[in-house]
Amino acid sequence: MVINSKIFIYSLDKTTYMKTSLLLAYLTFTLNVFAQESNTIGSIFPDMEAEDLSDNTYMLPDDVKGKYSIIGLAYNKKSADKIPEWIVPVYQKFIAEPQGLQIGYDVNVHFVYMFSGMTIALKDVAKAKMASEMDEVLKPHTLFETGNLKSYQKILDMMDRKDTPYFFILDPEGKILWATRGTCKESKINKLASYIDEGM
Structure with a gap:
């Protein structure tokens, strides 16, 4: 009927x-x-080779093991354009020296810009631009990756929204405790912090 x-x-x-x-x-x-909620929760973050602004190789998750880590991924221009709205809240909460009664966090934080296909040719241009314009305190937290994007999209459950950054909180062994995407909100920052607080 x-x-x-x-x-x-x-x-x-x-x-x-x-x-x-x-x-x-x-x-x-x-x-x-x-x-x-992401289907990746509970799994180990996949091996990812990236490089910093000084062309040093960085291996995730191996190089962040031993501490809790926050990994932000952006794999196209639209998602990269939204990373800055996360940078200030994440910096203030997890990187900056604590003030007053604020809790200090000893965590790894990395914003990873991913390039694939035709955009790989733009990586060096993006790196040079960021190196000249970025605040010095953020440079150690910025990485660039040119691996198999489709594989990471599938493994990290990043297929649904291509215009947004994805963020993952890893435990000291590299296991994904929680993942989120989209607009930065205070509730998401607090959720990231809650997993670290539980392990402290």
């Missing part, structure tokens, strides 16, 4: 309509919350 949704909705009395609307809003919110 085919139901005309407009006739169905308008045939409901006001109370039932409101209840239905609230239920749909709740389900939408719930689905959005679940959508933030």
